[in-house]
Amino acid sequence: MPAIHADTLTKSFGDLVAVDGISFTIESGEIFGLLGPNGAGKTTTISMLSTMQKPTSGTATVNGHDIVTGEDDVRKSIGIVFQDQSLDEELTAYENMDFHGRLYRIAGEERRERIGELLALVGLEDRKDDLVKTYSGGMRRRLEIARGLLHEPKVLFLDEPTLGLDPQTRNHLWDYIARLNDEKGITIILTTHYMEEADRLCDRVAIIDRGTIVALDTTENLKASIGGDVVTIASPDPGAIAGLLTAPWVSGIERHDGSVTIRMQDADRHIPGIVTDLHRGGIGITSLSVRKPTLEDVFLHYTGRTIREEEASGKEAMRMFHRAGRR
Numbered sequence: 001m002p003a004i005h006a007d008t009l010t011k012s013f014g015d016l017v018a019v020d021g022i023s024f025t026i027e028s029g030e031i032f033g034l035l036g037p038n039g040a041g042k043t044t045t046i047s048m049l050s051t052m053q054k055p056t057s058g059t060a061t062v063n064g065h066d067i068v069t070g071e072d073d074v075r076k077s078i079g080i081v082f083q084d085q086s087l088d089e090e091l092t093a094y095e096n097m098d099f100h101g102r103l104y105r106i107a108g109e110e111r112r113e114r115i116g117e118l119l120a121l122v123g124l125e126d127r128k129d130d131l132v133k134t135y136s137g138g139m140r141r142r143l144e145i146a147r148g149l150l151h152e153p154k155v156l157f158l159d160e161p162t163l164g165l166d167p168q169t170r171n172h173l174w175d176y177i178a179r180l181n182d183e184k185g186i187t188i189i190l191t192t193h194y195m196e197e198a199d200r201l202c203d204r205v206a207i208i209d210r211g212t213i214v215a216l217d218t219t220e221n222l223k224a225s226i227g228g229d230v231v232t233i234a235s236p237d238p239g240a241i242a243g244l245l246t247a248p249w250v251s252g253i254e255r256h257d258g259s260v261t262i263r264m265q266d267a268d269r270h271i272p273g274i275v276t277d278l279h280r281g282g283i284g285i286t287s288l289s290v291r292k293p294t295l296e297d298v299f300l301h302y303t304g305r306t307i308r309e310e311e312a313s314g315k316e317a318m319r320m321f322h323r324a325g326r327r
């Protein structure tokens with residue numbers, strides 16, 4: 001039985017189709033990423049899967065339960081960590097966990113054991129008796145994740161788990177997420193607009209844009225699907241290079257001012273020949289670089305646009321603003 005199966009899932013808000021008939025299957029034990037820019041429909045998708053919003057049409061099952069007719073069963077079998085923080089700042093980490101455990105009616109001794117184990121898993125056991133208001137952003141996120149796992153869900157939803165965290169804290173959090181998937185076998189579905197996050201953590205990624213899935217595969221396959229390596233040659237005469245490279249293994253050429261970008265399979269094998277040909281043709285080379293395609297290249301390929309980082313910073317500013325307003 002797959003952990004999640006979505007079939008033409010759709011959500012409209014008035015005239016706006018936020019999620020437009022998406023279908024996918026997530027196997028048990030996977031870390032699955034929904035990657036896309038702000039407003040693509042990622043949060044709405046996981047809100048439907050976690051029964052927080054009802055779909056306009058389409059169906060989905062989570063752990064075998066229908067998200068509409070089996071709402072309670074779905075909720076019992078999942079953990080959710082959404083973007084808005086919901087910890088009680090005036091309580092300690094342990095007290096926050098304990099309160100949540102009581103809500104789920106986890107009995108005394110078992111509750112204490114699980115809290116201890118989970119706080120250790122996210123590296124907070126030494127700080128468990130400190131008030132949450134003394135915690136850094138990264139520590140709060142780790143605590144929220146630990147709390148989301150207290151009732152031992154089979155599937156954990158993480159909405160932008162590292163939004164607004166500095167790169168070092170983000171790296172640590174990735175380690176924790178990977179570890180709990182590895183050690184506890186929990187299926188994780190996360191949304192992100194960070195390419196690096198999807199690349200580093202996810203077994204498979206669905207690239208989502210304007211409510212539809214434009215590509216879905218392992219990160220490796222997605223990168224391979226757009227045509228192998230990316231070779232950039234800077235030259236005084238880029239037009240001549242583009243004219244020379246007509247071999248069948250060249251899958252794409254883009255001309256820029258002073259350089260050409262060439263997509264090809266097995267660049268390492270072909271570069272010596274290219275250099276020889278250019279030399280023979282009397283075409284100068286100023287520099288040459290080879291890199292593997294990134295998920296950014298994949299997004300660009302499938303949508304014709306980039307996932308802009310400034311969209312992300314706008315979102316972060318909004319979140320900080322809301323947080324400050326709640327204090």
Ligand SMILES: Nc1ncnc2c1ncn2[C@@H]1O[C@H](COP(=O)(O)OP(=O)(O)OP(=O)(O)O)[C@@H](O)[C@H]1O
Nearest residue numbers: 013016018036037038039040041042043044045315
């Ligand atoms: N409750 C709502 N009412 C009206 N429109 C909504 C509502 N929730 C989301 N939307 C709209 O649906 C679209 C998808 O939003 P969604 O939050 O799912 O995107 P996202 O990819 O998760 O982006 P973000 O990271 O910004 O949350 C956006 O255009 C958003 O404005």
